[in-house]
Amino acid sequence: GAVVSQHPSWVICKSGTSVKIECRSLDFQATTMFWYRQFPKQSLMLMATSNEGSKATYEQGVEKDKFLINHASLTLSTLTVTSAHPEDSSFYICSANTAGGPDTQYFGPGTRLTVL
Amino acid sequence: QKEVEQDPGPLSVPEGAIVSLNCTYSNSAFQYFMWYRQYSRKGPELLMYTYSSGNKEDGRFTAQVDKSSKYISLFIRDSQPSDSATYLCAMSGNQFYFGTGTSLTVIP
Numbered sequence: 001g002a003v004v005s006q007h008p009s010w011v012i013c014k015s016g017t018s019v020k021i022e023c024r025s026l027d028f029q030a031t032t033m034f035w036y037r038q039f040p041k042q043s044l045m046l047m048a049t050s051n052e053g054s055k056a057t058y059e060q061g062v063e064k065d066k067f068l069i070n071h072a073s074l075t076l077s078t079l080t081v082t083s084a085h086p087e088d089s090s091f092y093i094c095s096a097n098t099a100g101g102p103d104t105q106y107f108g109p110g111t112r113l114t115v116l
Numbered sequence: 117q118k119e120v121e122q123d124p125g126p127l128s129v130p131e132g133a134i135v136s137l138n139c140t141y142s143n144s145a146f147q148y149f150m151w152y153r154q155y156s157r158k159g160p161e162l163l164m165y166t167y168s169s170g171n172k173e174d175g176r177f178t179a180q181v182d183k184s185s186k187y188i189s190l191f192i193r194d195s196q197p198s199d200s201a202t203y204l205c206a207m208s209g210n211q212f213y214f215g216t217g218t219s220l221t222v223i224p
Contacts, residue, residue, distance in 0.1 A: 006159075041124055042216055043120070043214040043215055043217065044204070091157075093159050102148050102150045102162065103162060105212075107159035107160045110157065112157065
């Protein structure tokens with residue numbers, strides 16, 4: 001199946017700093033990429049949907065100025081958590097979609113962010 | 117009311133047992149019904165999906181959807197220790213909605 005990578009796999013940062021997470025589709029071009037956040041023992045919550053070359057669409061309650069998404073190419077999307085705080089500590093997962101049904105959406109391995 | 121409800125468990129069974137995992141949902145517009153497996157600190161991996169109602173079988177796994185009851189199930193036959201993971205149900209219309217996941221441990 002298709003492979004989606006994320007980098008870094010984990011990151012620890014100080015409060016107030018910014019962190020960038022990369023999501024890459026390694027062997028296919030993704031028309032759409034999604035960013036999710038997963039807190040312990042909770043479900044994946046969609047944060048935003050990004051399409052290459054256009055602005056991301058954010059879900060209600062997600063601050064677009066805090067979670068900056070750039071989808072510069074069909075194989076790369078980045079999520080930047082600006083001025084991170086301890087409550088932003090979470091597991092961030094991206095997925096990339098080619099087209100069609102759920103079997104065309106592939107998830108990355110996730111990035112664990114810990115803000116001290 | 118949450119879009120998708122799933123008992124988080126944990127669920128612990130002996131090797132060889134039949135496992136039943138379930139979710140309920142509230143939105144009758146959902147069309148795709150998925151089951152994902154997620155190992156610790158990893159992204160979800162699609163196990164199976166069903167479009168609309170009915171059953172689908174893949175090896176030891178069977179997915180069932182009952183749209184009239186808004187209830188979906190995943191059955192695992194002859195469970196193996198390697199099946200130990202968190203199982204997430206998900207449904208989609210315009211976007212994906214995930215359950216909280218059920219933690220399963222299969223004891224050798």
